[in-house]
Amino acid sequence: MASRRRAEPRALTSWRVLLAVVVVLTATVVAGVAALQEQIRTRTLDSAVQGVVIISSLVIDRSLTLNDLVDELHPANRAQLDTDLVLLRQRGEVRGLMIWSLTDGRLVYADPDYLLAGRLTDARRRSVPLDHPTAGNATDPATGEHLLEVNYPYDANGDGIVDGLAVMLLPRRDVDSSIARATRLLYGGGLVVLVIALAAVLQVRRRQSAQDHAAVHDPLTGLGNREKLRRVAAPALTAASERHPAALLLLDLNGFKGINDSLGHHAGDQVLTAVARRLEQICPGAGTVIRLGGDEFAVLLPRTGSEQALAVAAAAREAVSRPVVIEGLAVEVGASIGVATAPVHGRELSAVLQQADIAMYRAKKAGGGVLLHDETAGTDETGSRHVTQLAQLRQALEDGLLELYYQPTFAATGEVRDLEALLRWNHPQYGLLAAADFLVAVEQTAMIKPLTAWMLRTATAQGAAWYAAGHRTRIVVNLAAQSLLDDTLPALVIETAAAAGLPLEAISLEFSEATVALDPPRAATALARLAAAGIAVGLDNVGAGTTHWLTVARAPLTRLKLDRELVRLLPGNLAAERIVGGLIRIAGDLGMTSVAVGVETPGTVHRLTELGCDELQGFALCRPLPAGEVSAWLSDHSSIEVA
Template sequence: MLLAVLVVVLATLGAGVYALEQQIRTRTLDSALQGVVIISSLVIDRSVTLDDITVRLHPANRAQLDTDVVLLQQKGELRGLMIWSLTDDRLVYADFDHQLAGPLTAARRAAALVGHPTAASATDPGTGEKLLAVSYPYDANGDGIVDALAVVLLPRRGVDTSIARSTHLLYGGGLFVLLVAIAGVLLVRRRQRDQDHAAVHDPLTGLGNREKLRRAAVPALAHATEARPAGLLLLDLDGFKGINDSLGHHAGDQLLAAVAAAIDRACQGAGTAIRLGGDEFAVLLPRTGTAGTLAVAQAVSEAVRHPVVLDGLTVEVGASIGVALAPADGTDLSTLLQRADQAMYRAKQRGGGVVRHDPADTGPEAGGMHVTLLPQLRNALEDGQLELHYQPIFTAAGDVRDLEALLRWNHPEYGLLTASDFLPAVKQTSLIHPLTEWMLRTSTAEAAGWRSAGHDVRLVVNLATQNLVDDALPELVTGIAETAGLPLSALSIEFREATLAADPPRVAAALTRLADTGIAVGLDNVGAGTTHWLTVARAPVSRLKIDRELVRLLPESLAAERIVAGLVRIAADLGLTSVVVGVESRASADRLIALGVDGLQGYALCRPMPAGKVPNWLSAWQLARSSASEVAAS
């Protein structure tokens, strides 16, 4: 109510100020425009959002508009209000027959898009009342882009009467009231604009944030076609972590701000630049097409590489940029982000640059549950839905020296998921890095707690190929273990057999750097493919874990038994420990022990358990072992 009264006061008193400066006859239109600006600012702004214009007017917002319009109509300041969406030529709101205001002509649209209000005389055919139809451009998002056209119907006679009345009020001291009212409105308006800006912008760089991307994607994807696709760039800085760690977070923030400005300039107004968080950015290009999107991506890549001076020191970073196009790569923002993320990871594997999404990147399993779950995994990581279970590895003598960490997702809809349900798709994206860091921090902290309680066991963590070819991995692992208080000798890092083929010299060097710190290195899934024995000979691998499929074939295949026996002998000849996984029966365990394996792991011996159950299990197992030893000794 108070806001509506203030609108009336400002409209009438503002008209009076102009009455003192010009003749009423020559400035009726100007006065009307001023009133419309105020109506637009204080009536439409508080009730209409960008989603109302680009998607659908929310019922609560419609009710608020109806209330404000009726109040102004009762005051005689307004005849009617109509809002047109310029994104899709759709009538968003009208409390009168929109034909009364005339058609949405090309001239009206053109004037609105460049920010110019226009006015025309109109007549109510039912009453013969003379009206002014003022077309006012409306920026719903506060970003300088006209999203809608507000058509405000004013009573012509009411405008003239308002001007005369306001003149008398001014002579009676109304000028002071006007100034106070205007100051109050401007202050409220400024605070509202500041709040609106903060809701969709990153405070460090000034670029848009995730909410800005979400809003901008609605009209961009709605109008994307095969002939004129919308583009999404996802980029991650190469080399930022080293600069941030060596020069400090202040310098890192300066670098991010400089990179953000370079990205924004490279877009040349063709799209919306976004900071997603950390050193990850995105650019949404609604109308550039395929060639234009790739051209902007290349321009962004070159702009990011430009040297930046930080506290007198010149530094350079690069960017790995993934490109996805709508509708070819997806018709919703979540899918496009996933596709662009996959392409960005390919770019990072190649050492940076621009890579367009290739459908083959999703892998044969991506058409199922993996990709369905992948967009949810970022939130799962932040919301604490992930957890680790632990499965012991037994020696042939029945002792437990190791506990392997196994990733689980406590999904709110599907229940407890194993890593095989979602990890294959994750390994193709840059999400593997924060997931790995979370896994290391969680497992080392839990293992350190068990050791403090007197349980002398080693932690085994299985990492992906993408982790091993990351040059920062050794420092990451040692730093996390030291922070948790876990001795490096109490940690074993394992990789799948296929890792050896990724980049043999680089893999061997990374394994050596890990082993030099005192961390044990193991090779998993041996026998599942072609093992690169030359790399095994050069790298400091201390344990071979034989693939479960060979174990599964043991009861029915003499060849499988001979292969397992051969792998056990090779491990022994190389001075390595051999472990078999997937032991599902006591008979298989006995047979494997007879073949000479050093360790066994599987459901027949112990199922994986949540971290909270590990201490009690270890205590019970140690007690049982002690009792068995005493019985044997007696």
């Protein structure tokens, strides 16, 4: 409702502007048509006058002399005028003719219908210009027919002095029909111009509406975006009070990254769209559902207290957790939801959003669920889920239900450079789970240490077997923040690689930029300790927004791996291309290898190659492979066609 109330005045203003434009256009077209109509009328009358001039030169000039005007009209000349006039009347060109002498005002000649016209009156003399022909209206006294009267000043001997005035009466029907035809065409053309102009205005209006809609909506899900949240939150949070608070829910999907990694972004987009529709269904009428970006959503609830907000959050969590069927395959995601309220947690969107984000982060650390900011612990349901998931994962580690998949990284020339180890859990109930589905419950617990040891042990053993078979590819293992800050990690890597028979240069560790940003000084020290031990280290998710460049400058890193969401915008997004190009140049200037992940289309491959990216990884090149298929794949694919 808040968003509707804000949108209506904007739309009303737009329609008022549109109406004003329509009125101005209509007035302009009507005025233009009227002006052109007057020009047509004037030109038509001028044409009639010119016709009279021609007739006069053919009839009056040859039949009338100066003596006829000064004295009496010679009978022969009168007979000639009668003959010519009869012929013109038969042809319908002329209805009557009168000629006055300007010397004495005498009526020199008149056809039989106008013999009673009488002398030239002073009023007529004053009303008729004597320097050029003029046209006016007249009426046939016998029939009442409207006629055209043309006054033609006549110079009988060509000395420049007007000697007589000839008045010729013409039928108006030809003139009127000519004006009517031109007017109809003119109004038709004006209508066409008006319709075209209105269509152009409406097209501009539609484009403006589309641009306004795109500015505040997510193109994938159709939900509002951050700008929409900013617009609707301001009045809702400002109006919030202790009696009528407002609430903000911040929701992050659990397990979404695994769906993207295993099924591709097309499947991920379908999940996001399904989640969006479900959130809209559970959202109260006054609420607004927002997609903030990636797999993060927000729900703004005006005039809603914490209890009601928690109830909506619980409904949202239940709705999101229902399976989504993608091409016959049912996939599931969970949700971590943080709740904050105004005015308790602030009246500014940034403050309330920050508190909701803190609550959401705590919920995610607890394994998912709903948390209200400032609560000291999650609900019993959340705690039990956390404990249950940890217990199951610990049992899975003991039962051998964990395994590693490997996704190759390719040089720009097509050679296989690395194999990135990706953790998978063969869950007895949910099938094959990606690391993103369960690692959030482990990363801040003591279990991360045995899990890290298992990953290193398994990866080095499998890598050693491929190395012995002649496949000189490096194994890359991505580890958690807690592992990076563990002082025993360098020794663990060295001992594990030696036990497996894998050269130390054939293994590399990676940590996300968010891991480094959590504690930059400690992270820089830990990275330096690994490098001093001869272990190559790379930084993952570079460009996601939390890169601590001072640490990058100080730490002896060997690889910068670009964030997949940034890479996904290529090609076509100029800003993303410039950012990616800049990161690639930074990596090169620092002596590091630039790696682009999430490469899903040939166009992205081609553009990254043009930008000079050193290595590429993604579904467009190769999907993650089970360990049992890697050796055969390496034998068949020592290199591929990259671009």
